[in-house]
Amino acid sequence: xxxxxxxxxxxxxxxxxxxxxxxxxxxxxxxxxxxxxxxxxxxxxxxxxxxxxxxxxxxxxxxxxxxxxxxxxxxxxxxxxxxxxxxxxxxxxxxxxxxxxxxxxxxxxxxxxxxxxxxxxxxxxxxxxxxxxxxxxxxxxxxxxxxxxxxxxxxxxxxxxxxxxxxxxxxxxxxxxxxxxxxxxxxxxxxxxxxxxxxxxxxxxxxxxxxxxx
Numbered sequence: 001x002x003x004x005x006x007x008x009x010x011x012x013x014x015x016x017x018x019x020x021x022x023x024x025x026x027x028x029x030x031x032x033x034x035x036x037x038x039x040x041x042x043x044x045x046x047x048x049x050x051x052x053x054x055x056x057x058x059x060x061x062x063x064x065x066x067x068x069x070x071x072x073x074x075x076x077x078x079x080x081x082x083x084x085x086x087x088x089x090x091x092x093x094x095x096x097x098x099x100x101x102x103x104x105x106x107x108x109x110x111x112x113x114x115x116x117x118x119x120x121x122x123x124x125x126x127x128x129x130x131x132x133x134x135x136x137x138x139x140x141x142x143x144x145x146x147x148x149x150x151x152x153x154x155x156x157x158x159x160x161x162x163x164x165x166x167x168x169x170x171x172x173x174x175x176x177x178x179x180x181x182x183x184x185x186x187x188x189x190x191x192x193x194x195x196x197x198x199x200x201x202x203x204x205x206x207x208x209x210x211x212x213x214x
Contacts, residue, residue, distance in 0.1 A: 040052070132177075144189045
């Protein structure tokens, strides 16, 4: 399992411009509570995980009064499947346990269990699966939705992969994470032209690119 720090590195660079800290905290708490709820768990029994991602996205939009930037930002934090990051700094041999922006431990544990994990046709059939991909997606969607003059989301996606390789956070370059970053970037840019799109529209491109048809 890997934790990407793209969200609290890149998102916080724009936080002062795009959102008030308390407003963001309230939204993250609300969305985390929604994912942790028995209602969301029940939805998971009758819907596939891409449907759940769309449902969560629409719930965030409603909470933020259709402010797409605020909704994407809150989703990036609310869907993180980790609340702390073990960091090993080479040469010095230091190990630092960094605490990430999140909700209380009890609510976080329930949220983590319910987070969508099977977003791709080849998602690992494990309890964790691809839970980290959802936060990747929304983090990059937020960046590309707000920044059109510079491809910051793509730059940050590559930077974080190289950072992890150097600082031993999870094992280096991961092509599936980079692909997810690109899909999130595409979704964010496309929202500026068509706000009727859903996250599943972008996630499904992965299957078109890599699925084998017989």
